[in-house]
Amino acid sequence: MFLEKRIKELREKKALLQRQxxxxxxxxxxxxxxxxxxxxxxxxxxxxxxxxxxxxxESELLTLWLAGQVYELIKNEETAMKALQFVEQNLSNK
Amino acid sequence: MFLEKRIKELREKKALLQRQxxxxxxxxxxxxxxxxxxxxxxxxxxxxxxxxxxxxxESELLTLWLAGQVYELIKNEETAMKALQFVEQNLSNK
DNA sequence: ATGGACTTGTCAGATTTTGGCTAATTTACT
DNA sequence: AGTAAATTAGCCAAAATCTGACAAGTCCAT
Known part of the structure; x- marks a missing residue:
């Protein structure tokens, strides 16, 4: 999803093989x-x-990795956006 | 977490028992x-x-329910906030 | 058609989740 | 205090999900 795209890009840019x-x-x-x-x-x-x-x-890739998991969790939910905002809200007051 | 607090509150307000x-x-x-x-x-x-x-x-409770799951997923991550924002961003362009 | 890179499919073992039971604890009432 | 109802804690086994690994497949370039 997010991480996947990025690591493929990086791998190709560096001309590395999956095997490696x-x-x-x-x-x-x-x-x-x-x-x-x-x-x-x-x-x-x-x-x-x-x-x-x-x-x-690390931060870059971990962000994408986490984001992918979050996306996976909420992607089919009507209330996805609201839920995200709720958590964000809740996270800043902590 | 989020849902839990709300349903307890609602249950008490309505004076219902867990049993019911x-x-x-x-x-x-x-x-x-x-x-x-x-x-x-x-x-x-x-x-x-x-x-x-x-x-x-439904929307209210489902939002809290989803938010709880998202929170559970990201709560120990440094990049939590960034990841949330990333997903949010990504969700609006869809 | 051979060889290397990548993908697909399958599978058993490990781990996690789930539902439900019993028993303990707390609460509310008299 | 006594006791009955409400809530919580602890276990356990069945079900579901996740994991790592392997074998075989496709695709491409030589």
Whole structure:
């Protein structure tokens, strides 16, 4: 979704193979492929490792990773926007 | 969290017992108690039923219900706020 | 048609969620 | 204080979901 798009972009820009990244993450290539296509969710640890490998900030990738999960959760809900705003509101007063 | 607080408030305002609401939702009382304390998550269907029983809008309770889930997901993340804003952004252009 | 990169499908084991029961605790009343 | 109702705590097993891994598939370039 969000992370997927970004890591594919980064991988291509750096001309790396899925096989290579898979090795770094200590998973097999099919698994990496699935992560890149959003068929499987990356683990937090893996996202951090990817940020390191791609030399971008953890924050950037973790944001996209989290955003994807949030999106997944709310995407079919009428009240999605309201709920987001509610949480945001609630988060700032904390 | 959010829903829990609201349904407890509503239940007390209407002077209903957990036992009675549990019966309406066709679950046992301990289960209702857990939902009210956020120890168990209500199902979407149950939230809708509760809105009906309390005579408030579905939208209100579903928003709180969803917000609770989102909050649960992001609460320990540094990038929580950024992720929320990202999703929100992304949702409005859709 | 061969080889490398990537994708698809499947599967069992592990983990999490769920529903419901019993028992403990708290509350309200007399 | 006694007790009955209301609420909560703790367990457990069945169901559902997630995970990692493998085998086989497609696609493309040589």
């Amino acid at each position: 990244l898979a090795a770094e993450l200590e998973i097999d290539t099919p698994m990496y492929s699935k992560i890149e296509r959003g068929e499987r969710r990356a683990k937090r640890e893996q996202v951090i490792k990817l940020a390191e490998l791609f030399q971008v900030t | 609401l549990a019966a309406e939702l066709e679950i046992d009382t301990p289960m209702y108690s857990k939902i009210e304390r956020g120890e168990r998550r209500a199902k979407r269907e149950q939230v809708i039923k509760l809105a009906e029983l309390f005579q408030v809008t």
